[in-house]
Amino acid sequence: MGKPKAWLEWHGSTLLYRATAVLARTVGGPVVVVAAPGQELPPLPSGVTVVEDPVEGLGPMQGLAVGLAAVADRAETAFVCSTDLPFLHPAFVRCVLRGLASGPDVVLPVARGFRQPLAAGYRTALAGLVADLLAEGDLRPGMLFKHCEVAQLSDEQLLADTALARHDPMLESVVNVNTPEDYAAARDRPPPEIVVECFGALAKKGGHRPRGVRTATLGAAAASVGLTLDRHVVAALNGDQITRDELLPLVAGDVVSFLSADAGG
Amino acid sequence: MAPGGFFGRALLVDVGGREATGTPFELTERVLRSYLGGVGLGTWLLHRLAPPGVDPLAPAAPLAFVFSSLVGTPLTTSAKFAVVAKSPLTGLLTDALASSQFAISGKLTGHDALVIRGRADELSVLLIDGDGVRLEPAPDLAGLAAGEAETAAKSRFGRNWRTAAIGAAGERGVRYATISHDGRHAGRGGLGAVLGAKNIKAVLVRAATKVSVADQAGVLAAARDLRKRSFGPATAKYRELGTLANLLAFNAVSTLPTRNFTAATFEGAPQLAAEELHELRGVARNSCASCSIGCEHIYSRKGGGGQRMEYENVFALGPLCGVSDPDDVFAASARCDELGIDTISAGGTIAWAMECVERGLIDEPWLRFGDGKAVLRALDAIGTRSPGLGELLAQGSRRAAEAVGHGSIDFAPQVKGLELPGYEPRSLQSMALGLAVNARGADHNRSGAYEADLSGELDRFDGGAAHVAAAVGTEDRAAVMDSMILCKFLRGVFDDPFTEWARLLALVTGWPLDADELRGAARRIVRAKRAFNLREGATAADDTLPARMLETPLELGSGRSAVLDADRLRSMIAGYYAARGLDEEGRIAAADLEDLLLDA
Numbered sequence: 001m002g003k004p005k006a007w008l009e010w011h012g013s014t015l016l017y018r019a020t021a022v023l024a025r026t027v028g029g030p031v032v033v034v035a036a037p038g039q040e041l042p043p044l045p046s047g048v049t050v051v052e053d054p055v056e057g058l059g060p061m062q063g064l065a066v067g068l069a070a071v072a073d074r075a076e077t078a079f080v081c082s083t084d085l086p087f088l089h090p091a092f093v094r095c096v097l098r099g100l101a102s103g104p105d106v107v108l109p110v111a112r113g114f115r116q117p118l119a120a121g122y123r124t125a126l127a128g129l130v131a132d133l134l135a136e137g138d139l140r141p142g143m144l145f146k147h148c149e150v151a152q153l154s155d156e157q158l159l160a161d162t163a164l165a166r167h168d169p170m171l172e173s174v175v176n177v178n179t180p181e182d183y184a185a186a187r188d189r190p191p192p193e194i195v196v197e198c199f200g201a202l203a204k205k206g207g208h209r210p211r212g213v214r215t216a217t218l219g220a221a222a223a224s225v226g227l228t229l230d231r232h233v234v235a236a237l238n239g240d241q242i243t244r245d246e247l248l249p250l251v252a253g254d255v256v257s258f259l260s261a262d263a264g265g
Numbered sequence: 266m267a268p269g270g271f272f273g274r275a276l277l278v279d280v281g282g283r284e285a286t287g288t289p290f291e292l293t294e295r296v297l298r299s300y301l302g303g304v305g306l307g308t309w310l311l312h313r314l315a316p317p318g319v320d321p322l323a324p325a326a327p328l329a330f331v332f333s334s335l336v337g338t339p340l341t342t343s344a345k346f347a348v349v350a351k352s353p354l355t356g357l358l359t360d361a362l363a364s365s366q367f368a369i370s371g372k373l374t375g376h377d378a379l380v381i382r383g384r385a386d387e388l389s390v391l392l393i394d395g396d397g398v399r400l401e402p403a404p405d406l407a408g409l410a411a412g413e414a415e416t417a418a419k420s421r422f423g424r425n426w427r428t429a430a431i432g433a434a435g436e437r438g439v440r441y442a443t444i445s446h447d448g449r450h451a452g453r454g455g456l457g458a459v460l461g462a463k464n465i466k467a468v469l470v471r472a473a474t475k476v477s478v479a480d481q482a483g484v485l486a487a488a489r490d491l492r493k494r495s496f497g498p499a500t501a502k503y504r505e506l507g508t509l510a511n512l513l514a515f516n517a518v519s520t521l522p523t524r525n526f527t528a529a530t531f532e533g534a535p536q537l538a539a540e541e542l543h544e545l546r547g548v549a550r551n552s553c554a555s556c557s558i559g560c561e562h563i564y565s566r567k568g569g570g571g572q573r574m575e576y577e578n579v580f581a582l583g584p585l586c587g588v589s590d591p592d593d594v595f596a597a598s599a600r601c602d603e604l605g606i607d608t609i610s611a612g613g614t615i616a617w618a619m620e621c622v623e624r625g626l627i628d629e630p631w632l633r634f635g636d637g638k639a640v641l642r643a644l645d646a647i648g649t650r651s652p653g654l655g656e657l658l659a660q661g662s663r664r665a666a667e668a669v670g671h672g673s674i675d676f677a678p679q680v681k682g683l684e685l686p687g688y689e690p691r692s693l694q695s696m697a698l699g700l701a702v703n704a705r706g707a708d709h710n711r712s713g714a715y716e717a718d719l720s721g722e723l724d725r726f727d728g729g730a731a732h733v734a735a736a737v738g739t740e741d742r743a744a745v746m747d748s749m750i751l752c753k754f755l756r757g758v759f760d761d762p763f764t765e766w767a768r769l770l771a772l773v774t775g776w777p778l779d780a781d782e783l784r785g786a787a788r789r790i791v792r793a794k795r796a797f798n799l800r801e802g803a804t805a806a807d808d809t810l811p812a813r814m815l816e817t818p819l820e821l822g823s824g825r826s827a828v829l830d831a832d833r834l835r836s837m838i839a840g841y842y843a844a845r846g847l848d849e850e851g852r853i854a855a856a857d858l859e860d861l862l863l864d865a
């Protein structure tokens with residue numbers, strides 16, 4: 001592909017930025033990137049931290065062990081994914097994490113015909129077990145699944161989640177990019193359809209009414225209604241967090257509300 | 266000689282029987298420089314002149330109209346004054362700001378403050394000008410709306426008098442009655458009841474002198490510059506839609522208090538939104554005296570006439586009571602203005618009563634969420650203090666809840682007795698802290714910490730150290746703006762506020778002020794307010810929020826919940842006390858008390 005997947009351009013940032021920012025806007029807890037020894041990473045959203053994998057070349061199980069250990073003191077469960085999921089939707093993440101509530105150690109989607117260990121939910125307490133298995137030379141996720149309780153989620157079970165069915169009916173959350181052709185095809189897709197509202201002085205005549213636009217980032221959404229996220233403008237994503245992060249990835253079904261930064265008074 | 270912009274004296278007006286006497290009261294340069302004017306100076310005056318423990322409605326309780334060095338200069342938005350007293354609603358310090366020519370004429374009577382004490386034998390008007398003070402009986406004004414009283418006073422005494430008056434609610438001692446002048450209100454904390462308790466329907470002032478500033482040319486240049494900046498993007502919201510622009514935006518971010526704070530989004534919000542009303546109604550713009558922003562938006566009402574609408578009155582009489590018909594809300598706002606009552610406290614108290622009716626705690630089945638006519642009927646009952654419901658609700662939600670009992674205090678929307686403004690604490694957690702610790706009670710003007718919550722620079726759902734810093738910072742900035750006095754809607758035009766304000770004040774007063782000295786003044790003013798409250802019996806237990814906010818998660822429009830539990834609030838309050846140099850009980854250190862110059 002000419003460069004590491006983490007660095008592949010994605011609507012003004014990178015695939016890694018998108019993946020971490022989607023997780024950051026979805027989960028309440030920490031977001032951690034596991035980097036190979038000496039690996040240079042592209043810029044990350046604020047609040048996302050990096051832990052270095054002390055051993056190179058042991059594959060995803062090693063990354064899983066390091067990542068789970070890094071958040072075990074702050075979270076009981078974690079969503080674990082690879083860098084290259086350009087269509088990962090928060091509804092998918094929520095659906096998987098919800099599956100952990102009933103008690104299994106792992107929630108493993110079996111989506112679009114494949115097991116998806118790198119788009120799955122894990123109990124962080126598994127960190128020690130994964131490390132032990134690695135020490136014994138078991139480098140494949142399949143070995144881990146033999147030693148713990150795994151709940152699989154089929155396409156049908158995933159799509160029973162109404163939000164996921166509405167916003168990601170083809171389960172493209174698990175589509176990854178392995179070849180230059182995959183990447184080119186993904187990049188050629190139209191951006192997701194979102195809804196934009198402008199309030200107060202930002203709403204030109206009738207502009208406060210919701211309107212649909214196709215954009216992949218908050219900055220592009222602002223530009224689509226003639227705004228810049230300067231000191232006078234902020235945005236609320238789905239009525240929740242307020243931000244000025246132009247690179248914030250948007251996903252199908254998002255509602256972006258632009259407000260005057262001096263709201264109140 | 267007094268510093269530029271000041272006279273160096275207040276006038277103590279004692280009314281008694283059928284007479285009034287005026288006594289000058291020296292204000293030293295040290296006191297003026299330490300407290301700046303407005304709310305700061307008013308707080309100092311209350312310390313000095315209010316007997317400890319005084320009943321706010323007793324003759325001995327002082328009511329101070331306080332000006333500042335900037336009043337009367339060409340600086341935009343500076344024609345303001347503070348009214349300061351011990352509140353009959355909270356039993357603590359209250360101060361309210363308002364703007365009109367009353368500020369300029371009041372100051373040009375030759376005084377930096379006018380302090381009224383005593384009680385007239387009959388309903389009277391008090392006149393103050395260069396010839397002194399006098400009391401005129403005015404039984405004919407009884408029951409009139411403030412605006413009507415103002416008109417009557419003008420025709421009786423002449424057009425060059427400026428009037429601040431109360432409505433019927435102030436005469437009858439409604440604990441959240443306002444003082445009004447030129448359609449604007451010193452609204453919060455029941456100042457109208459304090460004036461009413463003195464049997465004074467209106468205070469009339471007439472300019473008699475001039476005041477000079479230290480650097481006339483410098484002030485003119487600064488005024489030109491500030492005026493130019495006041496037309497920029499930082500004030501666009503106020504100019505184009507006014508404060509009502511908040512309503513739809515707050516609804517979108519789950520911070521529009523609805524049905525007595527049981528929700529933070531309101532399905533009827535679009536009908537009440539400025540954006541919609543601007544398309545559907547005639548709208549006129551107006552401004553206070555000496556203001557180049559002009560944030561007032563007056564909407565035409567069905568059946569004729571217009572009504573000035575602000576976010577706070579629409580929130581309180583609309584979503585908070587579940588009412589979505591704009592004409593019902595317009596009518597309720599107009600009724601509050603006629604009676605002379607604070608719309609926020611009125612709406613909060615009525616919304617609490619509606620919830621009590623739902624829960625079977627008050628037997629007034631007509632008083633239901635969503636019924637605009639019921640809101641009007643309740644307002645009339647309050648304004649006349651009619652036996653039963655009117656008398657109960659005229660006391661405000663805290664006293665009413667104490668009377669009704671059955672845990673209804675847990676959902677009374679008040680802090681220290683003052684009803685909450687239209688900012689949901691659970692989804693604005695810097696603001697939650699500001700509301701809890703503020704001296705005036707639940708208040709958005711003395712603590713504008715919502716700015717930080719809505720800036721995107723911190724997590725508004727997860728209050729912590731950053732939220733404490735934001736609450737302290739906005740409280741400090743408000744203390745200076747309210748004392749120097751400039752309208753807070755101008756705040757966004759200052760890039761380096763304390764430095765720029767110090768420069769403005771230096772041009773007017775001649776004091777070589779810098780930003781650090783002004784920061785010190787801000788801390789002093791905030792501390793002086795707390796010191797007054799402590800003197801009047803407040804404790805750390807008063808720095809809190811209603812139990813509802815701390816025990817019930819708030820459902821957000823996004824599907825998540827916002828939680829603000831008591832531990833988190835306590836931890837933020839501890840951070841606030843530490844930042845303010847207070848002990849763990851919120852008390853002031855002896856060295857800091859000395860700095861308040863309470864014996865000066």
Ligand code: SF4
Pocket residue numbers: 342364503551552553556557558559560561752753754755
């Ligand atoms: S901005 Fe509005 S409230 Fe402030 S002085 Fe001007 S008109 Fe009055």
